[in-house]
Amino acid sequence: MVVAFIQRAVVQGIPLLFGSTGEILTEKSGNLNLGTAGVMYVGGICGVIGGFFYEQNAAHMNSFLAVLIPLLCSIIGSAIMGYIYALLTVTLKANQNVTGLALTTFGVGFGNFFGGSLIKLSGLDVPSITLSKTSLCFKTSLPFADKLGVVGDILFSYSFLAYVAIIIAVVVSLYFNKTRSGLKLRAVGENPATADAAGVNVERYKYVSIILGSIIAGFGGLYYVMDYACGVWSNDGFGDRGWLAIALVIFAIWRPNISIFGSILFGGLFIIHNYIPGLGMGTQELFKMAPYAVTIIVLVIISMLQKREFQPPASLGLSYFREER
Amino acid sequence: MKNKEKVSEPLFHIVKRGNLPTTKSWLIRIVSIVAALIVCGIVTVLVTGENPFEVYGTMISGAVGTERKIWSTAQNTAILLCISLAVTPAFKMKFWNIGAEGQVLMGALASATCMIFLGDKIPNWALILVMVVASIIAGAIWGFIPAFFKANWNTNETLFTLMMNYIAIQIVSYFVFEWSVPAGSGHIGIINPTSNAGWFPTIFGQKYFCNVAIVIVLTVIMYIYLKYSKHGYELSVVGGSENTAKYIGINVKKVVIRTMILSGALCGIAGLLMVAGTDHTVTRDTAGGRGFTAIMVSWLAKFNPIYMILTALLIVFLQKGAGEISMIFGLNESFADILTGIIIFFIIGSEFFINYKLKFREKTKEVKD
Numbered sequence: 001m002v003v004a005f006i007q008r009a010v011v012q013g014i015p016l017l018f019g020s021t022g023e024i025l026t027e028k029s030g031n032l033n034l035g036t037a038g039v040m041y042v043g044g045i046c047g048v049i050g051g052f053f054y055e056q057n058a059a060h061m062n063s064f065l066a067v068l069i070p071l072l073c074s075i076i077g078s079a080i081m082g083y084i085y086a087l088l089t090v091t092l093k094a095n096q097n098v099t100g101l102a103l104t105t106f107g108v109g110f111g112n113f114f115g116g117s118l119i120k121l122s123g124l125d126v127p128s129i130t131l132s133k134t135s136l137c138f139k140t141s142l143p144f145a146d147k148l149g150v151v152g153d154i155l156f157s158y159s160f161l162a163y164v165a166i167i168i169a170v171v172v173s174l175y176f177n178k179t180r181s182g183l184k185l186r187a188v189g190e191n192p193a194t195a196d197a198a199g200v201n202v203e204r205y206k207y208v209s210i211i212l213g214s215i216i217a218g219f220g221g222l223y224y225v226m227d228y229a230c231g232v233w234s235n236d237g238f239g240d241r242g243w244l245a246i247a248l249v250i251f252a253i254w255r256p257n258i259s260i261f262g263s264i265l266f267g268g269l270f271i272i273h274n275y276i277p278g279l280g281m282g283t284q285e286l287f288k289m290a291p292y293a294v295t296i297i298v299l300v301i302i303s304m305l306q307k308r309e310f311q312p313p314a315s316l317g318l319s320y321f322r323e324e325r
Numbered sequence: 326m327k328n329k330e331k332v333s334e335p336l337f338h339i340v341k342r343g344n345l346p347t348t349k350s351w352l353i354r355i356v357s358i359v360a361a362l363i364v365c366g367i368v369t370v371l372v373t374g375e376n377p378f379e380v381y382g383t384m385i386s387g388a389v390g391t392e393r394k395i396w397s398t399a400q401n402t403a404i405l406l407c408i409s410l411a412v413t414p415a416f417k418m419k420f421w422n423i424g425a426e427g428q429v430l431m432g433a434l435a436s437a438t439c440m441i442f443l444g445d446k447i448p449n450w451a452l453i454l455v456m457v458v459a460s461i462i463a464g465a466i467w468g469f470i471p472a473f474f475k476a477n478w479n480t481n482e483t484l485f486t487l488m489m490n491y492i493a494i495q496i497v498s499y500f501v502f503e504w505s506v507p508a509g510s511g512h513i514g515i516i517n518p519t520s521n522a523g524w525f526p527t528i529f530g531q532k533y534f535c536n537v538a539i540v541i542v543l544t545v546i547m548y549i550y551l552k553y554s555k556h557g558y559e560l561s562v563v564g565g566s567e568n569t570a571k572y573i574g575i576n577v578k579k580v581v582i583r584t585m586i587l588s589g590a591l592c593g594i595a596g597l598l599m600v601a602g603t604d605h606t607v608t609r610d611t612a613g614g615r616g617f618t619a620i621m622v623s624w625l626a627k628f629n630p631i632y633m634i635l636t637a638l639l640i641v642f643l644q645k646g647a648g649e650i651s652m653i654f655g656l657n658e659s660f661a662d663i664l665t666g667i668i669i670f671f672i673i674g675s676e677f678f679i680n681y682k683l684k685f686r687e688k689t690k691e692v693k694d
Contacts, residue, residue, distance in 0.1 A: 032483065034423070084670065092677035097421050097483065098624045101617045102669040109662020116657025117372075235657070240491065250484055282502035289495040292488045299488070303480035312481060317421075321681075323341065 005268070005275055010158060011228055013267030015040070015220035015238075017165045019245025020252060020259045021172055022217030027249060028176065029209040030189040030315040031089055034100025036217050037242025038107020039081045043218020044225045045111040046070075046077030048233050051134040051226075052118060066137040070222065078218025081107060082211035090206045093319040104242070111221075112235040135231030161223045168216055169256040176256075185209055189313030192320040202320055220245065244270070247295040253302060253310050266291045337683045350679045357675030358639075361668040368667065373654045380650060387649020388642045398638075398645055400533035403540040404598055406637040408619035410540075410547045411591030413628050414584045416620075417551065419564040420475065424486025426616025427493030428467040428589045430609075432596025434497050435463035437607040440516045440523035440600070441504060452523050453601065460597035461590045467493065468589020469582065476578040490616065498609045515605050525602040536602040543591070548630040560584050592616070621669055640665060 019040055026033045050073030085103055088094040118129060139159045175182040187195040188205045196202050224238055248266055252259035273279055273287035302310040366377040389395050408425050415422040436456040443452050474480035506514045517523060525535040551557040559580050563570045570577050599611050622640055626632035647661030
């Protein structure tokens, strides 16, 4: 029971981890991308589209290609979303909140539209989008996992994307704190004018971090469809996880390494109502509030503490225009 | 900015414009909308394979084809406009209230609660009065909480109000399950279907007349409030520069909290209109993403309540029209969101050409003017 709970919590948490790592990378450059929810939808549906056509057209499924094609499609889709956001907010200096919300509207609409109409548009005669074969390739777990008992179940039973999520989070965390380029990126997010004066190419840093952040967030959508949902796309199935990922950014106080544990905690809070016996349907709904309530508490505490290292990047949400100092 | 490798002067650089004449700035916006409609047309044709003019014709008939459709469009515009009006004073103050969704839901829940428990106990006029007060208070409380923390500890309001949405959604879900009819079904269903207690009356044979009339009055009041009242002046000073506001003796904390209470209260009224005037029930989807769409509506209209009528109408028109397209061509209804997204991207992008201009290296000449 406990093992199953932890496993489920991790599986729930991984999309949030991808989303929050991507969002942290974006926010560290001073851009609050509220479009993450939309980006994750697009990352998911593009992977589905790629997988769908490969599964329909390939006579013989090659498991390497079955993973590679959706992965590439997902990367392209999320990168385009990131590019749209970067173009509007960095080059055209548009309001970040409005752009982000528009991106979410667009992305969720894109996901649901192609999810609902892909079969009709492609003209293929299949009842529903079910990529069970592709999903199986994604779900390949380590061969020795089931031989290690409980330890194997808790640590090694997940599919490769789950480990990719953790590796990315660790790498991004090291990048922020141990590399020169990470220092420059943080400078851009804290005070772009100073970074600019020090010779940092502010626009390039913002573009790269937004687009990379979107790609990472898009993997969250891909993981959700291919692993959690077993390759079955259902409209709005992804739900509010994109917003939960943004909540996780605050919970992790802008640190991807904390976000690894935070994501599992959030995943657990997300499903805990299934594991507490004797809850009515209504009370279950109240329990689903937990991740958001915890986030608000963290947000209030960090603002009361006034500690510098706990604050959001200082220029978060503001456009940078060189001649306006 | 670009062409970093060239050491010489870059190809162009960006300079801020002075005030562009209103006619010119609106010309740029109209050009951007036309460009967006062309792109939307291309996308639609690629997806449906139909003649684009026919597709736009379908959209128009979907939005305003019959009298019933006109009223439905008007009522949707009214609700969206009401929420847009609500978020506007907060935005003018640079307080990013993206919690309208939650504030609307709390208002809706409060009025539904009154309808359920006071339905046949007090006269209808008294019930509606109680509902108005309850929904205003509920919305205002939901707006007050983040404002209180923002004013005292500078807590990030964008993230706080965002989280409050989901708290509100779960609270509504809880009560929907607790009060569901029949018990355990997870739906409250139409409240007071026979007595119609707490429903807005049908006027001139139109059940949406009340909603539309109330929102028109609110629009005018909000226009006057923002433009001519002392409060409106104070909040735009706070939005312009907090330090200036402090210097000239404005109590910033008070203005922030007061404005957010107003913003929340108006959202509460929108919730009331949804429950008493439209749906006669409450679900977790009552706000239906309008809280977010309203932010775009308000921003597109440059925070001017009168322009907001147009921008709200544009968004609702698109959604209704795209809904018709998806129904006729058997596509998913989310098509509307894609079109809305594209149009907003274009309008957002066009603002750049209103606020800035590009200066080229050789001779100064303006582009996109």
